[in-house]
Amino acid sequence: MSVLVIAEHENGVLKPETAKVVAAATKIASDITVLVAGHNIAEAANHSAQIAGVQKVVAVDDASFEHQLAENTSELVVELASDFSHILFSASTTGKNIAPRVAALLDKSQISEIIDVIDADTFKRPVYAGNAIATVKSLDSQKVITVRGSAFDAVETQAACDIEDRSQSIASQVSEFVSIEQTESERPELTAAPVVISGGRGMQNGENFALLNGIADKLGAAIGASRAAVDAGFVPNDMQVGQTGKIVAPNLYIAVGISGAIQHLAGMKDSKVIVAINKDPEAPIFQVADYGLVADLFDALPELEQAL
Amino acid sequence: MKVLVPIKRVIDYNVKARVKSDNSDVDLSNVKMAINPFCEIAVEEAVRLKEAGTATEVIAVSIGDKACQEQLRTALALGADKAIHIETDAKLESLHIAKLLAKVVEQETPELVILGKQSIDSDNNQTGQMLAALTKRAQGTFASKVVVEGDKVQVTREVDGGLQTVSLSLPAVVTTDLRLNEPRYASLPNIMKAKRKPLDVIAADSLGVDLAPRIELVKVEEPAKRSGGVMVESIEELVNKLKTEAKVIS
Numbered sequence: 001m002s003v004l005v006i007a008e009h010e011n012g013v014l015k016p017e018t019a020k021v022v023a024a025a026t027k028i029a030s031d032i033t034v035l036v037a038g039h040n041i042a043e044a045a046n047h048s049a050q051i052a053g054v055q056k057v058v059a060v061d062d063a064s065f066e067h068q069l070a071e072n073t074s075e076l077v078v079e080l081a082s083d084f085s086h087i088l089f090s091a092s093t094t095g096k097n098i099a100p101r102v103a104a105l106l107d108k109s110q111i112s113e114i115i116d117v118i119d120a121d122t123f124k125r126p127v128y129a130g131n132a133i134a135t136v137k138s139l140d141s142q143k144v145i146t147v148r149g150s151a152f153d154a155v156e157t158q159a160a161c162d163i164e165d166r167s168q169s170i171a172s173q174v175s176e177f178v179s180i181e182q183t184e185s186e187r188p189e190l191t192a193a194p195v196v197i198s199g200g201r202g203m204q205n206g207e208n209f210a211l212l213n214g215i216a217d218k219l220g221a222a223i224g225a226s227r228a229a230v231d232a233g234f235v236p237n238d239m240q241v242g243q244t245g246k247i248v249a250p251n252l253y254i255a256v257g258i259s260g261a262i263q264h265l266a267g268m269k270d271s272k273v274i275v276a277i278n279k280d281p282e283a284p285i286f287q288v289a290d291y292g293l294v295a296d297l298f299d300a301l302p303e304l305e306q307a308l
Numbered sequence: 309m310k311v312l313v314p315i316k317r318v319i320d321y322n323v324k325a326r327v328k329s330d331n332s333d334v335d336l337s338n339v340k341m342a343i344n345p346f347c348e349i350a351v352e353e354a355v356r357l358k359e360a361g362t363a364t365e366v367i368a369v370s371i372g373d374k375a376c377q378e379q380l381r382t383a384l385a386l387g388a389d390k391a392i393h394i395e396t397d398a399k400l401e402s403l404h405i406a407k408l409l410a411k412v413v414e415q416e417t418p419e420l421v422i423l424g425k426q427s428i429d430s431d432n433n434q435t436g437q438m439l440a441a442l443t444k445r446a447q448g449t450f451a452s453k454v455v456v457e458g459d460k461v462q463v464t465r466e467v468d469g470g471l472q473t474v475s476l477s478l479p480a481v482v483t484t485d486l487r488l489n490e491p492r493y494a495s496l497p498n499i500m501k502a503k504r505k506p507l508d509v510i511a512a513d514s515l516g517v518d519l520a521p522r523i524e525l526v527k528v529e530e531p532a533k534r535s536g537g538v539m540v541e542s543i544e545e546l547v548n549k550l551k552t553e554a555k556v557i558s
């Protein structure tokens with residue numbers, strides 16, 4: 001058995017998700033190859049080679065893969081696929097975009113967002129917004145899988161393994177990158193942060209999200225949001241935590257002015273410690289909170305910042 | 309321009325799914341069912357394209373047992389022109405659905421297929437991408453904006469780092485994110501009108517697609533329950549407990 005892991009990177013920088021996907025791969029087989037496809041990816045390839053357990057890195061550095069479009073990246077993965085029994089992607093928006101295309105081209109059924117590896121064919125995955133955990137067994141000869149990063153601990157580093165440079169160019173005829181509006185933030189990424197503080201509709205507007213800044217600074221936290229806060233335009237979409245946003249499992253999750261809808265809980269209920277601040281004592285968020293405080297957030301947040 | 313909208317019948321998003329006591333699956337008996345929220349957004353987008361004069365016909369298609377005709381009627385009430393029911397009692401995977409949809413695409417030749425990004429039951433997030441691969445079309449997934457211009461469609465995508473815009477040659481496949489639009493409610497006259505719109509039924513078995521399972525459902529369990537928490541009276545008590553009891557801050 002052999003696993004191909006598709007590296008998750010942005011602008012040539014390897015993302016922490018990759019070492020988590022390798023952690024899942026390690027539970028399947030010891031023969032692990034990482035594919036880094038993109039443009040100007042030397043640094044990402046070097047870092048991939050240093051992830052413990054990785055035996056080989058294949059680096060495909062070409063302008064045609066700069067934006068990791070699904071149409072051409074999937075073709076590249078399919079070309080490499082025959083050597084591998086398992087092909088693993090991160091369940092990021094990039095992985096979710098490309099993996100099913102690879103699976104269909106290989107005529108395989110994909111298994112999405114695994115949270116555990118039982119054996120090489122059998123995996124656990126949440127369904128119904130995490131209200132049920134399914135154990136599924138793949139009957140396909142080759143598996144295409146996406147991995148939920150929050151469920152796996154990143155592996156350590158190692159002395160770098162070999163990097164094979166592969167020159168290949170596949171231009172997509174049907175799809176073209178136009179632009180990216182990237183959210184700039186000095187804060188840690190939501191999915192990698194040890195502490196996350198999220199605001200909901202109770203924050204009332206975008207300016208009030210500033211009340212979370214001082215606390216986030218003191219805790220080294222990332223700032224998240226509920227869908228209602230995103231929909232109302234308080235904050236950008238990439239801050240959304242939940243079933244259809246980002247899945248996080250930090251050591252500490254602080255939910256402020258968030259009611260605790262099923263879809264929000266799906267994205268954060270595996271956090272180690274959950275704190276909820278809400279003025280409604282009946283809010284469902286208190287049912288999953290380790291520590292609940294019934295308070296007006298406009299009083300509680302400045303006090304919390306002071307107390308830290 | 310013809311637009312095809314695949315829709316799925318799923319558990320209503322307000323209902324919390326319960327696991328059967330024998331752990332064989334989720335219990336869907338007597339549960340409120342509805343059109344998958346992302347599919348509803350897909351229907352809305354297609355209908356708006358028609359209202360704008362960009363689309364000429366909107367076809368809704370659903371794969372499943374007889375009951376999914378209820379959701380097809382909803383789609384017709386929301387403005388779809390015709391519906392296709394691919395009938396099967398089998399539990400199908402996204403790959404099967406995509407292959408069946410590819411057959412419909414072959415027959416109907418829509419310039420645009422708009423699907424939901426994800427079913428809220430399986431949480432698969434696969435079908436649109438698979439359909440795009442099988443029909444060799446470009447894909448614009450997780451769309452928060454769709455603009456058709458001549459023989460191209462510009463799709464703004466909700467990605468982890470922000471918003472990405474791609475330009476796709478038609479014919480193409482788009483999957484919807486929540487912010488794409490806010491679906492309308494069906495009016496009573498439109499619900500009545502929908503009853504007379506055409507709804508074709510095709511047996512899934514007749515389409516020549518191998519529907520044998522590729523994934524076996526071994527068991528379904530409740531997620532680990534969180535042990536009961538406590539209420540604190542003040543920020544001071546909270547910070548104290550986080551430091552000394554939970555030890556998550558210092």
Ligand SMILES: Cc1cc2nc3c(=O)[nH]c(=O)nc-3n(C[C@H](O)[C@H](O)[C@H](O)COP(=O)(O)OP(=O)(O)OC[C@H]3O[C@@H](n4cnc5c(N)ncnc54)[C@H](O)[C@@H]3O)c2cc1C
Nearest residue numbers: 200201202226227228242243244257258259263264279297
């Ligand atoms: C298909 C689908 C997918 C979805 N995916 C997601 C998802 O991924 N993530 C997500 O979050 N949601 C998602 N949703 C939306 C979800 O159903 C809820 O609507 C949303 O999570 C509610 O956000 P909220 O808790 O901020 O708002 P509300 O439910 O309006 O809650 C606001 C809370 O703030 C409290 N509050 C108000 N003022 C104050 C104050 N001054 N001090 C303290 N507390 C205050 C209130 O008591 C209330 O509990 C999805 C919905 C659908 C249909």
Ligand SMILES: Nc1ncnc2c1ncn2[C@@H]1O[C@H](COP(=O)(O)O)[C@@H](O)[C@H]1O
Nearest residue numbers: 314315371423424426427432433434435
């Ligand atoms: N049984 C079905 N019938 C019609 N469309 C479906 C069906 N299952 C999935 N789809 C479409 O594919 C999208 C994504 O589903 P999934 O890949 O299952 O998460 C849905 O939002 C629908 O648009």
